[in-house]
Amino acid sequence: MNAPAVRESFDVIVVGAGPAGSTAALLCARAGLQVLLLERGEYPGAKNVSGAAFYGSAILNELIPNWWEQAPVERYICRRDIAFMSSTTSVALDFHCAGEGYTTPPYNGFIVLRPRFDRWLAAQAEAAGAFLLTSTVVDDVLRDAKGRVAGVRVRREQGDIHGKVVIACDGVNSFLAKKVGLQREFHAHELSLGVKEVLGLDPAIIEDRFRLSGDEGIAYEYLGAITEDVHGGAFLYTNRDSLSLGVIGQVSSLVERRKRPYELLERFKAHPAVAPLVRGAKLREYSAHLIPESGWTMKPTLYTDGMLVAGDAAGFCLAAGLYLEGMNYAMQSGLAAAETAIDACRQNRFSARALGAYQKNLKRRNVSTDFRAYRHAPAFVNSARLQNLYPEVVASGMEQLFRVDGNPKRKILPLARHLMRQYQLKPGEMLRDGYQMMRAYLW
Amino acid sequence: MVMTTHEEKMRTVRFRVAATPHIVVNSEVCRDSGCSLRACVYVCPANLFVPLDDGGILFNYEQCFECGTCYIACNQEGAIRWSYPDGGYGVTFRES
Ligand SMILES: Cc1cc2nc3c(=O)[nH]c(=O)nc-3n(C[C@H](O)[C@H](O)[C@H](O)COP(=O)(O)OP(=O)(O)OC[C@H]3O[C@@H](n4cnc5c(N)ncnc54)[C@H](O)[C@@H]3O)c2cc1C
Ligand code: SF4
Ligand code: SF4
Numbered sequence: 001m002n003a004p005a006v007r008e009s010f011d012v013i014v015v016g017a018g019p020a021g022s023t024a025a026l027l028c029a030r031a032g033l034q035v036l037l038l039e040r041g042e043y044p045g046a047k048n049v050s051g052a053a054f055y056g057s058a059i060l061n062e063l064i065p066n067w068w069e070q071a072p073v074e075r076y077i078c079r080r081d082i083a084f085m086s087s088t089t090s091v092a093l094d095f096h097c098a099g100e101g102y103t104t105p106p107y108n109g110f111i112v113l114r115p116r117f118d119r120w121l122a123a124q125a126e127a128a129g130a131f132l133l134t135s136t137v138v139d140d141v142l143r144d145a146k147g148r149v150a151g152v153r154v155r156r157e158q159g160d161i162h163g164k165v166v167i168a169c170d171g172v173n174s175f176l177a178k179k180v181g182l183q184r185e186f187h188a189h190e191l192s193l194g195v196k197e198v199l200g201l202d203p204a205i206i207e208d209r210f211r212l213s214g215d216e217g218i219a220y221e222y223l224g225a226i227t228e229d230v231h232g233g234a235f236l237y238t239n240r241d242s243l244s245l246g247v248i249g250q251v252s253s254l255v256e257r258r259k260r261p262y263e264l265l266e267r268f269k270a271h272p273a274v275a276p277l278v279r280g281a282k283l284r285e286y287s288a289h290l291i292p293e294s295g296w297t298m299k300p301t302l303y304t305d306g307m308l309v310a311g312d313a314a315g316f317c318l319a320a321g322l323y324l325e326g327m328n329y330a331m332q333s334g335l336a337a338a339e340t341a342i343d344a345c346r347q348n349r350f351s352a353r354a355l356g357a358y359q360k361n362l363k364r365r366n367v368s369t370d371f372r373a374y375r376h377a378p379a380f381v382n383s384a385r386l387q388n389l390y391p392e393v394v395a396s397g398m399e400q401l402f403r404v405d406g407n408p409k410r411k412i413l414p415l416a417r418h419l420m421r422q423y424q425l426k427p428g429e430m431l432r433d434g435y436q437m438m439r440a441y442l443w
Numbered sequence: 444m445v446m447t448t449h450e451e452k453m454r455t456v457r458f459r460v461a462a463t464p465h466i467v468v469n470s471e472v473c474r475d476s477g478c479s480l481r482a483c484v485y486v487c488p489a490n491l492f493v494p495l496d497d498g499g500i501l502f503n504y505e506q507c508f509e510c511g512t513c514y515i516a517c518n519q520e521g522a523i524r525w526s527y528p529d530g531g532y533g534v535t536f537r538e539s
Contacts, residue, residue: 040530041535042531042535045536046536047509047533047534047536048536049536050539113538113539114536115537115538136530137527137528137529137530154530155530156530172511173511175526186515187515191515193488193510193512197452198538198539244539251486251512251516252516254485254486254516255480255482255485255486255516259485260485260490261488262449262452262490266446269445270446281445282444283444283445283447283455284455284538285455285456285537286447286453286455287456287538288488289508290510290511290512290515
């Protein structure tokens with residue numbers, strides 16, 4: 001492949017043009033630094049998969065005012081629906097907000113498609129002066145005589161490129177962080193596999209079926225038997241003229257249960273609560289990607305001499321039942337890394353000690369604070385009882401509560417006692433789970 | 444259609460196939476270790492691992508999503524050698 005001429009040295013080299021990398025490159029370029037943004041895909045986004053409900057609108061708005069007017073967004077999210085499923089029943093919490101900031105700028109969230117969104121975001125970094133090089137795999141870092149990271153080696157002829165700071169935004173598998181010894185190998189219970197489909201559907205049908213007008217959109221999240229006995233969940237989002245839906249399963253539990261992810265996807269679409277939503281839609285693209293699920297416990301050492309790690313590569317993906325937020329934290333940590341790199345360049349100091357300011361910047365950007373606060377949530381969400389038992393109990397309880405069959409009506413307390421017997425729930429375990437839940441989400 | 448077979452799903456994905464494989468499965472390791480888990484066969488979203496009667500694995504890299512699930516799931520040292528394809532090659536998502 002013919003490589004375009006690349007200068008041999010940059011202030012900052014950013015690896016990976018996902019939301020973390022492009023945001024970091026944008027900020028560094030605006031500060032007047034020489035920035036190289038490297039991406040292995042044919043274009044930014046070509047390798048990337050999300051739902052994608054993007055909750056980073058306010059953050060992006062600080063960088064690019066009214067960004068949604070020029071970016072490829074699908075719909076803004078003014079409704080969210082969280083459903084607990086058994087194989088036949090669904091109990092949902094329906095959230096609809098027409099309030100300030102949800103249906104008005106800066107909008108709380110947008111549904112986006114990554115190949116389009118990432119491409120646009122990387123173009124913004126380019127417009128700010130960053131040099132984007134696609135179709136380029138970074139294989140390793142370069143080190144100087146003292147062993148400090150001093151650039152990257154790309155898989156091209158004359159592939160050594162020097163940089164004062166390398167920011168690794170290379171996503172969940174982050175080979176770079178592992179090569180440098182900042183990250184360990186992951187276990188199968190720390191990662192989930194997401195399989196997704198984009199299904200084309202006429203916008204008029206979408207608006208009718210989901211009761212949306214104009215650019216409104218809805219995000220559905222599903223917990224419980226939707227993934228059978230595999231730990232995970234499912235989602236369904238409305239795009240402009242398509243639906244994005246997918247199933248997420250913890251890798252270790254897919255292995256244990258010997259379940260194929262695409263078969264779970266088919267069963268999800270066939271569920272009686274989901275089938276009418278997807279009726280008549282036509283498959284446009286199937287995709288798959290890993291998700292770092294364990295948050296805080298997957299956090300690598302975030303910096304070393306000459307290098308910082310951000311985004312999924314740093315485990316900054318909040319995957320905890322109520323939340324699946326990675327893109328916004330990727331951007332927030334990308335900004336924190338950029339701020340650190342900009343200061344380092346100003347002071348001309350690139351030691352681990354100087355780059356240690358990253359921790360403070362992550363805190364200021366509310367990244368480390370959020371992940372610390374929710375550090376107990378991933379384990380709680382992935383516990384067997386929460387995954388398989390409780391959604392089933394809730395669904396079955398509602399089903400019995402609403403059933404009218406001529407038998408005497410049970411009040412809620414006797415019904416609860418009956419359910420506890422039926423599902424062999426132990427009060428001690430329930431108390432402990434209740435405590436775990438509160439520790440994960442309440443305080 | 445809403446409901447699709449795995450083959451139909453894969454037909455919607457664009458791949459620019461590189462000349463050399465980015466993932467190599469050492470079938471001898473699968474066979475000699477007597478791997479009974481066969482995690483790769485179940486988890487691969489592209490269904491690229493075909494179990495053989497002799498305990499080995501038949502693998503083709505061409506329609507791979509580069510997700511990394513196989514090497515995370517496999518617990519036999521040396522069975523899977525994994526890297527990214529050359530820049531610009533491999534899977535290219537357009538919609539997801
Ligand atoms: C099925 C699914 C659904 C999700 N849903 C949501 C959602 O609804 N909302 C949300 O906020 N988050 C969601 N996430 C999480 C979100 O996708 C990630 O947290 C987010 O993409 C992380 O951004 P990033 O920039 O850190 O990494 P990535 O987006 O993964 O970007 C990394 C980039 O680096 C490039 N790269 C990697 N290695 C190299 C290399 N060696 N050389 C050159 N380039 C390289 C890649 O090609 C890629 O472009 C979801 C994830 C999945 C899998
Ligand atoms: S690749 Fe790994 S999981 Fe698959 S058969 Fe071989 S040893 Fe087993
Ligand atoms: S990387 Fe993913 S798609 Fe490719 S072979 Fe492994 S599991 Fe299958």
